[in-house]
Amino acid sequence: MIIDDLISLPQFSLHQNEKDKTMLELMKTLHDHHVTNSVAYKEICKRVFKNEVNFNSIEDLPFIPVSAFKNHQLLSVEDGDIFKVLTSSGTTGQSVSKIYLDKDTARLQSVALSKIIAHVVGPHRLPMLVIDSKAVYANKSSFSARGAGILGIAPFGKDHTYVLNENFEPDEAVLKNFLEKYNGQRIFIFGFTFMVWQFLQKANFDKKYDLSNAILMHSGGWKKLVEIAVDNQTFRQQLKEKFNLKNIYNYYGMVEQVGSVFMENEKGYLHAPNFADVIIRNPIDFSVQPIGEPGLIQVLSVLPKSYPGHSLLTEDIGVLEGIDDSPEGWKGKYFRILGRAKKAELRGCSDTFNK
Amino acid sequence: MENNQKLVHAFHEALGIDSNLIKDNLTYQSIPEWDSISHMILISQLEEDFNVSIETDDVIDLSSFKKAREILIKLGINF
Numbered sequence: 536m537i538i539d540d541l542i543s544l545p546q547f548s549l550h551q552n553e554k555d556k557t558m559l560e561l562m563k564t565l566h567d568h569h570v571t572n573s574v575a576y577k578e579i580c581k582r583v584f585k586n587e588v589n590f591n592s593i594e595d596l597p598f599i600p601v602s603a604f605k606n607h608q609l610l611s612v613e614d615g616d617i618f619k620v621l622t623s624s625g626t627t628g629q630s631v632s633k634i635y636l637d638k639d640t641a642r643l644q645s646v647a648l649s650k651i652i653a654h655v656v657g658p659h660r661l662p663m664l665v666i667d668s669k670a671v672y673a674n675k676s677s678f679s680a681r682g683a684g685i686l687g688i689a690p691f692g693k694d695h696t697y698v699l700n701e702n703f704e705p706d707e708a709v710l711k712n713f714l715e716k717y718n719g720q721r722i723f724i725f726g727f728t729f730m731v732w733q734f735l736q737k738a739n740f741d742k743k744y745d746l747s748n749a750i751l752m753h754s755g756g757w758k759k760l761v762e763i764a765v766d767n768q769t770f771r772q773q774l775k776e777k778f779n780l781k782n783i784y785n786y787y788g789m790v791e792q793v794g795s796v797f798m799e800n801e802k803g804y805l806h807a808p809n810f811a812d813v814i815i816r817n818p819i820d821f822s823v824q825p826i827g828e829p830g831l832i833q834v835l836s837v838l839p840k841s842y843p844g845h846s847l848l849t850e851d852i853g854v855l856e857g858i859d860d861s862p863e864g865w866k867g868k869y870f871r872i873l874g875r876a877k878k879a880e881l882r883g884c885s886d887t888f889n890k
Numbered sequence: 891m892e893n894n895q896k897l898v899h900a901f902h903e904a905l906g907i908d909s910n911l912i913k914d915n916l917t918y919q920s921i922p923e924w925d926s927i928s929h930m931i932l933i934s935q936l937e938e939d940f941n942v943s944i945e946t947d948d949v950i951d952l953s954s955f956k957k958a959r960e961i962l963i964k965l966g967i968n969f
Contacts, residue, residue: 618919638919649950658945672927686926690949693937695930 537561538837541810542647546654547798547865549809551858554867558812559593561837562845566596569843572611576843579603594814594823598833598846601791604632612637612841623680623790634791637841644794644838648687651798651808655784656691656750662717663692664710664749666726666735668699680790681727684754687793688725698734705738714744721748727755728785732765736773746778754786754796761874767803787872791844795836797870804856804869811836813868815855816848818876829854829873850876893940893969897959900939904932914956940967 538561541549549557569576576599584597603609610617616637623632636644671682689695696713700706713722724746726735731753751774760770767785774780787805788796795811807813814833815824824830832853839845852873859866891899901912905923918924924932933949936942936958942965944952952958959969 645950649946653946658947660944660946660949686930689926689930690933690946693934 538643538810541837542643542650544809546650546808547806547867550866551868554809554812555593558810558835558837559590562593562596562835563590565837565840565845566590568840569611569845573609573843575607575609576611579607593812593835596835596846598835598848599843600848601632601789601850604634604791604844605630608633609844610635610842616841621680621683621790621793632791634793634844635842640839640841643840645687645690647794647808647810647838648796649690651786651796652688652691652752655752655798656723660691660693661721661723661750662694662713663689663696664713664722664724665692665695665697666699666724666730667697668701668703669697670701670703681755683790683793684727685725688752692723692725699730705734705740707738707740707742710740710744711742714746719748721750722746724749724751726751726753728753728757728770729755729759731774732760732770736770736777744778746774746780749778749780750782750784751780752784752786754788756787757872758875771803789834789847789849791847792834792836792839794838795834797834800861800863800865800869802862804861804871806861806865806869807867809867810838813853813855813870815853815870818852821848824855826855826857831876832870832872852876893962893967894959896939897936897955897962897969900935901932901955901958904928904935912955914954914959916955918953936962940965942967 541557570580579599580597590596612635617635618638619636619641621634621636665685667681667685671685696709698705698710731751771783774783785799786796795808797805797807797813799805812835814835815828815830816822816833817824818831829852832849832851833847834849835846837845853870854873855868855870858868861869898909898912902909905928907921907923918929933944937944940962942962944961948961952961963969
């Protein structure tokens with residue numbers, strides 16, 4: 536099976552044993568490609584994984600921490616083939632990750648993402664409300680992760696309407712006009728998780744709005760919401776109470792693996808699509824955790840070819856909830872995010888990788 | 891207006907580029923004016939000018955001027 540087959544199959548359709556085989560072949564090829572084309576990746580593999588060449592399962596493949604993209608220039612293409620550089624938002628005082636895309640990888644990312652989103656939204660473009668401002672696109676040559684995230688979703692919408700003005704303040708008139716215009720129709724709302732919370736859920740609107748016809752998709756992580764004690768359950772519950780908004784889909788993805796996102800189902804669990812996977816690792820010795828045991832989340836994707844981001848150890852803690860047995864029939868692994876790893880848990884990891 | 895001219899005009903309006911540049915070999919992201927933001931403007935322009943509805947797969951597939959014509963033909967527009 537080639538990458539395009541994995542993408543064009545209906546998503547969440549592969550059983551884990553079948554997927555393990557397919558992914559292993561593709562991941563081995565990618566690993567070899569990156570060893571050949573990225574000196575930095577080769578060095579990391581040599582130092583940490585002793586350049587093992589016999590991988591019997593995807594669990595044996597090397598993985599590099601996402602933080603490596605901050606400290607190393609990780610790319611597997613010639614400078615002339617770089618077509619876009621994505622950067623992570625990065626918190627104050629930290630350096631930014633840089634992700635180098637060539638045309639081929641960028642195309643795969645957008646096609647792959649579209650298959651996952653279409654699985655939830657359907658093939659028809661819906662009127663789209665964006666909980667953000669057009670000002671996120673201010674710097675065109677180096678997009679912010681948020682701008683890139685919104686544009687990745689834009690093909691699913693039409694009449695894209697931004698609720699926040701240029702100063703990032705909610706404009707109730709915009710919301711009101713949009714909802715009146717599409718009264719009774721299905722609409723699509725997209726925003727980053729904390730933006731949705733802050734500027735939709737917590738906004739002081741004069742009127743009450745009914746969003747029962749809306750599909751809300753949100754992403755970007757829970758870090759800011761965990762700080763104010765808002766978890767996924769609270770998020771879903773309160774949006775339902777305030778707007779009668781019931782169709783809510785979170786997805787988990789990162790700028791280092793654009794296109795490979797893990798989509799939430801109705802139960803609030805995240806599912807791996809056909810061309811990506813997740814492994815939960817013990818934070819002390821990096822061994823593989825069984826179902827129910829929390830650990831660091833490793834994400835694998837067959838998409839990254841222009842940069843070695845096919846197997847990454849994140850700084851998030853998660854727990855595997857099951858394999859192939861999800862109640863709504865989605866196959867493969869599904870998991871839950873518990874939060875960010877504490878500094879101490881990551882220290883061992885970064886000492887190993889960032890010498 | 892003849893449909894090919896109409897198509898050139900739609901590209902010209904949406905991307906803000908000179909009509910001389912709008913040829914079959916013009917591809918998405920090959921010029922700064924045709925980026926992922928203006929792409930969505932172009933899609934709306936085409937939907938309006940040709941009175942068609944373009945589905946998500948075609949939004950992603952519409953990667954050149956030539957491809958735009960092919961997609962419109964598929965949607966029943968004659969060229």
